[in-house]
Amino acid sequence: MTTVRQQCFRAYSAFETLKIMKTSVKNRIIRKIGEEILENSNDILKANSLDVHTARGKGVSAPLVDRLELNEKRIHAMVESCEKVAALEDPVGKIQYTSILENGLKISKTRIPIGTIGMIYESRPNVTVDAAILCLKSGNSVVLRGGSDAFNSNVALCECIKKALEGSEAPSSCVEYLAQKDRESVGMLMNMREYISLLIPRGGGELIKFVKENSTVPVLETGVGNCHIFVDYNADFDKSIDVIINAKTQRPGTCNSVETVLIHGEIASEFLPLLVKALKKHNVEIYGCEKCNSIADVLKATEEDWFREYLGLAIAIKIVDDVELAIEHINKYSSHHSESILTNDIENSKKFTELVDSAAVYVNASTRFTDGEQFGFGAEIGISTQRIIARGPVGLNELTTYKYVIEGDYSIRG
Amino acid sequence: MTTVRQQCFRAYSAFETLKIMKTSVKNRIIRKIGEEILENSNDILKANSLDVHTARGKGVSAPLVDRLELNEKRIHAMVESCEKVAALEDPVGKIQYTSILENGLKISKTRIPIGTIGMIYESRPNVTVDAAILCLKSGNSVVLRGGSDAFNSNVALCECIKKALEGSEAPSSCVEYLAQKDRESVGMLMNMREYISLLIPRGGGELIKFVKENSTVPVLETGVGNCHIFVDYNADFDKSIDVIINAKTQRPGTCNSVETVLIHGEIASEFLPLLVKALKKHNVEIYGCEKCNSIADVLKATEEDWFREYLGLAIAIKIVDDVELAIEHINKYSSHHSESILTNDIENSKKFTELVDSAAVYVNASTRFTDGEQFGFGAEIGISTQRIIARGPVGLNELTTYKYVIEGDYSIRG
Numbered sequence: 001m002t003t004v005r006q007q008c009f010r011a012y013s014a015f016e017t018l019k020i021m022k023t024s025v026k027n028r029i030i031r032k033i034g035e036e037i038l039e040n041s042n043d044i045l046k047a048n049s050l051d052v053h054t055a056r057g058k059g060v061s062a063p064l065v066d067r068l069e070l071n072e073k074r075i076h077a078m079v080e081s082c083e084k085v086a087a088l089e090d091p092v093g094k095i096q097y098t099s100i101l102e103n104g105l106k107i108s109k110t111r112i113p114i115g116t117i118g119m120i121y122e123s124r125p126n127v128t129v130d131a132a133i134l135c136l137k138s139g140n141s142v143v144l145r146g147g148s149d150a151f152n153s154n155v156a157l158c159e160c161i162k163k164a165l166e167g168s169e170a171p172s173s174c175v176e177y178l179a180q181k182d183r184e185s186v187g188m189l190m191n192m193r194e195y196i197s198l199l200i201p202r203g204g205g206e207l208i209k210f211v212k213e214n215s216t217v218p219v220l221e222t223g224v225g226n227c228h229i230f231v232d233y234n235a236d237f238d239k240s241i242d243v244i245i246n247a248k249t250q251r252p253g254t255c256n257s258v259e260t261v262l263i264h265g266e267i268a269s270e271f272l273p274l275l276v277k278a279l280k281k282h283n284v285e286i287y288g289c290e291k292c293n294s295i296a297d298v299l300k301a302t303e304e305d306w307f308r309e310y311l312g313l314a315i316a317i318k319i320v321d322d323v324e325l326a327i328e329h330i331n332k333y334s335s336h337h338s339e340s341i342l343t344n345d346i347e348n349s350k351k352f353t354e355l356v357d358s359a360a361v362y363v364n365a366s367t368r369f370t371d372g373e374q375f376g377f378g379a380e381i382g383i384s385t386q387r388i389i390a391r392g393p394v395g396l397n398e399l400t401t402y403k404y405v406i407e408g409d410y411s412i413r414g
Numbered sequence: 415m416t417t418v419r420q421q422c423f424r425a426y427s428a429f430e431t432l433k434i435m436k437t438s439v440k441n442r443i444i445r446k447i448g449e450e451i452l453e454n455s456n457d458i459l460k461a462n463s464l465d466v467h468t469a470r471g472k473g474v475s476a477p478l479v480d481r482l483e484l485n486e487k488r489i490h491a492m493v494e495s496c497e498k499v500a501a502l503e504d505p506v507g508k509i510q511y512t513s514i515l516e517n518g519l520k521i522s523k524t525r526i527p528i529g530t531i532g533m534i535y536e537s538r539p540n541v542t543v544d545a546a547i548l549c550l551k552s553g554n555s556v557v558l559r560g561g562s563d564a565f566n567s568n569v570a571l572c573e574c575i576k577k578a579l580e581g582s583e584a585p586s587s588c589v590e591y592l593a594q595k596d597r598e599s600v601g602m603l604m605n606m607r608e609y610i611s612l613l614i615p616r617g618g619g620e621l622i623k624f625v626k627e628n629s630t631v632p633v634l635e636t637g638v639g640n641c642h643i644f645v646d647y648n649a650d651f652d653k654s655i656d657v658i659i660n661a662k663t664q665r666p667g668t669c670n671s672v673e674t675v676l677i678h679g680e681i682a683s684e685f686l687p688l689l690v691k692a693l694k695k696h697n698v699e700i701y702g703c704e705k706c707n708s709i710a711d712v713l714k715a716t717e718e719d720w721f722r723e724y725l726g727l728a729i730a731i732k733i734v735d736d737v738e739l740a741i742e743h744i745n746k747y748s749s750h751h752s753e754s755i756l757t758n759d760i761e762n763s764k765k766f767t768e769l770v771d772s773a774a775v776y777v778n779a780s781t782r783f784t785d786g787e788q789f790g791f792g793a794e795i796g797i798s799t800q801r802i803i804a805r806g807p808v809g810l811n812e813l814t815t816y817k818y819v820i821e822g823d824y825s826i827r828g
Contacts, residue, residue, distance in 0.1 A: 020769065198801075239824035247826075355434065365821070365822030366822075402805055403805055404773065406777070406783060407776075408778045410779070412657055413788070
């Protein structure tokens with residue numbers, strides 16, 4: 001049986017070919033993956049219904065089953081993703097800058113792929129395809145380990161990926177899928193420093209925490225979004241309510257949805273009742289601070305609520321004295337994903353964008369915009385919430401690193 | 415007594431002020447550090463001679479004592495470093511790009527400091543000053559842990575840094591020095607994930623390996639340089655010898671010096687004797703492969719020699735059949751620092767720069783150019799040999815990260 005180490009080594013070896021593969025060849029493979037998925041959609045759907053059936057039998061929650069379940073529409077969305085990623089610009093080989101040094105040397109900072117990437121994710125079959133095509137396009141080989149509830153779906157999808165690779169100039173090991181169901185294989189992947197350059201966990205907070213704490217391979221944390229909106233003393237009430245409703249209810253299960261609203265004390269008694277009314281109309285459960293509870297009919301928030309990513313129709317609200325205290329609260333409780341200030345005070349918006357320590361800081365906008373597509377990256381493999389390697393949406397460009405190429409004329413250092 | 419955790423927390427807290435400090439204020443502090451060092455040079459030299467005396471008594475090797483020892487000239491070099499770093503452009507707040515998205519949102523990718531940096535380094539007192547001023551200038555607070563042989567020198571220098579900070583608008587905890595001499599304090603620093611964003615070990619291979627294997631804080635590996643030069647079939651002989659002599663002998667203790675020369679088989683019988691003669695004239699010990707030994711009078715290289723960073727007047731030489739095998743050797747044995755091809759064949763130079771996996775890849779130049787100053791960065795805190803976070807010289811820019819600032823007009827996602 002193939003071991004995790006062998007698969008990692010194969011992907012690592014395939015990188016040597018992939019890292020210099022022509023854009024046109026990579027695009028052909030990616031499009032072919034789409035075609036294979038379309039052609040084999042019946043088999044994929046069959047495999048998926050097996051997974052869904054087992055998951056339901058095990059009592060997996062409805063939202064998780066929804067993430068797991070495929071249908072014609074979702075198959076088509078995967079095929080479209082392949083088309084879209086094939087059409088994106090290839091970052092590899094792009095020269096970030098060139099300069100001629102005083103000594104006559106010509107130096108070019110050039111984008112190159114990172115190496116072999118390890119992806120650990122939950123039971124969402126579309127992540128299998130997304131991760132494979134984004135890594136291929138950016139010249140990185142990849143070792144995938146999806147959630148065991150999606151096992152059959154992932155194997156069926158990986159068959160399509162393998163077929164596309166086998167008919168191409170690329171080694172089929174550019175994408176390796178760990179078909180071991182045990183947790184041990186995840187542990188091995190997390191410590192395969194010889195072969196894996198970067199590990200990207202994608203999923204809930206528990207998964208990411210587990211990978212971060214147990215991995216010796218560098219980790220790119222993604223996804224946990226405890227996002228905030230601060231409503232300043234002179235914000236427009238109606239528009240602010242629209243923004244909050246959008247940020248909470250447009251797709252409450254996403255990481256860029258708002259989880260806590262902070263309200264300036266000066267406007268709380270007037271603004272809070274309006275906001276509460278609008279939220280309740282959208283069936284949002286509200287956990288408020290003590291002051292909130294004295295103004296409106298809401299549930300009592302505990303210290304834990306300030307840390308929570310509800311990922312559903314629930315929200316926490318706190319009244320704060322000023323923008324400084326709003327920033328302090330955010331920097332203390334946030335997951336450093338996305339935060340927004342709603343204000344007509346330029347000084348306060350400047351303070352907020354400068355002092356808030358998150359990947360995306362908004363002025364007068366919904367936090368829902370933090371997304372590779374919205375940012376113009378075309379696609380994303382996840383949203384980074386850490387300070388180094390990458391921040392915010394991780395697109396093709398963020399899946400590359402750089403090297404310096406220096407040309408001289410038998411130049412020596414004086 | 416102050417604990418490591420307390421000091422890390424203090425530096426972490428100081429970052430809140432430092433991260434938005436005006437460039438002019440930071441420059442004033444950095445210049446003041448230089449003034450304090452100059453004013454207190456007698457005390458620093460006294461503390462240093464105590465360290466040197468103890469090190470000699472303990473039988474520390476001559477090159478290490480040389481790195482430890484300060485004198486008037488080296489004091490002045492530190493003062494000049496302060497002037498120079500104060501004069502460099504501040505990367506913080508620089509906007510990498512701004513774009514208006516289709517939905518009207520204005521997005522700016524902005525450079526910001528990384529956070530609190532941990533520096534673990536060997537007994538070179540100038541690193542204390544370099545690290546402090548580069549971190550300050552780039553808006554990062556820093557926790558320093560220097561080698562115990564330089565203990566008194568570092569404490570004297572940190573006194574100067576503290577004095578400069580105390581007379582300024584910045585918290586004095588922007589720079590914390592761990593004055594604990596035990597290894598336990600290093601272990602604590604390496605696991606202070608709550609407060610330290612990035613750890614930079616600087617020194618020999620053993621230190622870096624130790625930090626990398628025992629740290630849960632992300633590590634930026636620096637310094638180990640097993641650098642290569644490949645002499646291609648049609649390289650100019652005389653000029654190639656000049657480049658190799660420069661790369662090996664100009665400053666043999668540095669990480670960008672060449673350690674292994676690869677020679678194309680076609681020219682070996684002619685070129686090798688000339689090279690050996692030139693190297694011997696410069697007292698360089700030569701370890702050659704079997705073929706080398708059949709052509710010239712050299713020592714026998716073992717497998718271990720291909721991995722070695724001699725850091726002195728010694729070199730390994732291997733004869734290879736072609737550029738592909740040169741690249742294969744380099745990617746197998748190199749520390750991914752700097753490699754060079756000497757050739758007049760454009761195809762081969764292209765192959766070499768594309769396929770060699772190192773931070774700096776040269777065509778017709780000495781590897782000695784890999785250096786922040788030479789690259790036009792003004793100064794550097796080290797040279798990264800890893801693929802992610804940063805590659806090659808780590809200057810002010812590489813000590814920053816980014817965030818997105820997005821401005822809308824109460825914009826909601828449709």
